[in-house]
Amino acid sequence: MVSCGYSIGSTIYDSWGNLLAEATNRPSVAIAEIDLNETHPEEWLGNMRHRFFHELRTDIPVPGWGK
DSSP states (O other): OEEOOSSSOEEEEOTTSOEEEEEOSSSOOOOOOOOTTOOOSOGGGOOHHHHHHHHOOTTSOOTTTTO
């Protein structure tokens, strides 16, 4: 989870809710290394990497896609 805004600082959380990085000064950025292969702890979501291609709608044209 990454959040940023005008009234709040930028923060990065892992999938367990642990704070990985926070930008407390202005202007500044929050930087964190994340593992994109880590599975999400909520089993009901399933494996989104595998679900993407099963749920991809190739019959619906998307402007600008594939250019």
